Amino acid sequence: MPFTLSHAAAVLPLVRRTGAARGPLVASALVAGSFAPDVTYYAGTVVPGGMAFGAVTHAPVGVVTVDVLLTAVSVGGWLLVRVPLLALLPPGGRERLGAFAGGGVRRPRTLRERAALVGWFAVSAVLGSASHVVWDAFTHPGRWGTRLVPALNTVVGDRPLAMYVQYGTSALALVGIGWFLWTALRRRPAAGGGGAGRAAPELSLRLRVLLAAPVVLGVLLGAGYRTVRAYAVHGAAVGWFDYLPDLLFGAGAGLVPGLLACAAAFRLVVRRTRLRGAAADGTAPGRPAGAGAA
Numbered sequence: 001m002p003f004t005l006s007h008a009a010a011v012l013p014l015v016r017r018t019g020a021a022r023g024p025l026v027a028s029a030l031v032a033g034s035f036a037p038d039v040t041y042y043a044g045t046v047v048p049g050g051m052a053f054g055a056v057t058h059a060p061v062g063v064v065t066v067d068v069l070l071t072a073v074s075v076g077g078w079l080l081v082r083v084p085l086l087a088l089l090p091p092g093g094r095e096r097l098g099a100f101a102g103g104g105v106r107r108p109r110t111l112r113e114r115a116a117l118v119g120w121f122a123v124s125a126v127l128g129s130a131s132h133v134v135w136d137a138f139t140h141p142g143r144w145g146t147r148l149v150p151a152l153n154t155v156v157g158d159r160p161l162a163m164y165v166q167y168g169t170s171a172l173a174l175v176g177i178g179w180f181l182w183t184a185l186r187r188r189p190a191a192g193g194g195g196a197g198r199a200a201p202e203l204s205l206r207l208r209v210l211l212a213a214p215v216v217l218g219v220l221l222g223a224g225y226r227t228v229r230a231y232a233v234h235g236a237a238v239g240w241f242d243y244l245p246d247l248l249f250g251a252g253a254g255l256v257p258g259l260l261a262c263a264a265a266f267r268l269v270v271r272r273t274r275l276r277g278a279a280a281d282g283t284a285p286g287r288p289a290g291a292g293a294a
Contacts, residue, residue, distance in 0.1 A: 003167075003170035003171075003173070003174060003248070004035050004038040004041075004042075004248075004252070005035070005174070005177070006169070006170040006171075006173035006174050006177070007034040007035060007038075007128075007131065007132045007135060007173070008031050008034050008035070008173075008177055009173035009174075009176045009177050009180075010034055010128075010131035010132070010135055010173075011030040011031060011033075011034050011127065011128050011131055012176070012177065012180050014027075014030055014127070015027050015030060015031070017100075017180070017183060017184035017187060018100070018184075019099070019100040019101060019102065019184070021124065024116070024120045025120060025123065025124045025127070026106075026117070026120055026121045026124040027124075028075045028078065029071055029075060029120075029121045029122075029124035029125045029128065030124045030125075030127060030128045031128065032071045032074040032075050032078070032125070032128065033067065033068075033071045033124060033125035033126065033127065033128020033129045033132075034128035034129070034131055034132050035074065035128075035132070036057065036067040036068075036070040036071045036074065036125065036128065036129050036132070037054070037057040037058045037062070037063070037067055037129055037132045037133055037136070038054070038057075038132070039057070039070045039074065040053040040054050040056075040057055040070075041054050041245075041249050042249050042252040042253045042256075043253065044249065044253075045222060045225070045226050045249060045250050045253035045254075046253065057070070057129075058132075058133050058136060059133075060133075062129075063126055063129045063130050063133055064126055067125065067126070067129035068122050068125045068126060068129070071121075071125035071128065071129070072121070072125070077256075077259075080260070080263055081259045081260070081262070081263045082101060083200045083266075084200075084211070084259075084262055084263040084266035084267070085259070085262070086098045086101070086200040087200040087201060087202075087203055087208070087211070087266060088203075088208045088211060088212050088262075089200075091202060093185075094200055094202075095188075096185045096188040097185060098200060099188050100181075100184055100185060100188060135169070138152060138162065138165065139152075139162050139163075139165050139166035139169060140162060140166065141153060141160045141162050141163065146160075146162050152165065201270060201273070203269075207269065210265075211262050211265055211266055211269070212262065214257075214258045214261035214262050214265070215255065215258040215259055215261075215262050216258070217258060218254040218255055218256070218257050218258025218259070218261070219251045219254050219255050219258060220251075220254070221254050222250040222251050222252070222253045222254020222255065223247045223248075223250040223251035223254060224250070225250055225254075226246045226247065226249055226250025226251075226253065227243055227246050227247045227250060229246070230243055230246040231243065
């Protein structure tokens, strides 16, 4: 499915509007797991064989193995860039979204609690990945879902019906995700929400624009590179619509280094600000004034 983000809609029934998952499930693993099978398609922008390896990530064996690992890596990456991304938002949106994004955070204290969290993380990742694979099965020609429902192979215009279902459900899912987020954030106070939003410092508009620049640049470069590469292979033999997957996969691939660059720059800015504040107060960074007095 070209709109990989749409897959999150399938796991939203398992996520509360507080940002926490229902029961012992892990919200971040559910959402990241719903994206995991497509990760290698994005990696295919720079990694040879990435597209072909998608056959593994979309297979049952991949759902319970590789996809769980990809989910863990994705969640780890999200934790690295979460606060820097929130810092790019205006104060009200930052605190609302930060409270929602941190709504499902758990802090296990004992070894048993940690083991349980790891186990439920894996279960959540499998559920998310499985929802992705089942959805794709009925929206991609040649997969078991379209064989189970032959009508999906009916050619309408010059494309199989499954492709129309693919794009149609992607668009509807994006609307559903937008509605879910809107209703969840509307219930949050604009201030005092706590969570990751409170951890993100307030930055000037100029600084937010500068920090967002590598993200935008990465997306544009990735999309352009992947599309040009595809055009060199297919040329005018296919329509512009057929280049949409390459454009989106390239944009997603370029987003990763853009986010990492943004996060690194953000941390340098925060560190520099703290050092300046410490120099002005005569204290070490992170140490309260007077802590060094004997």
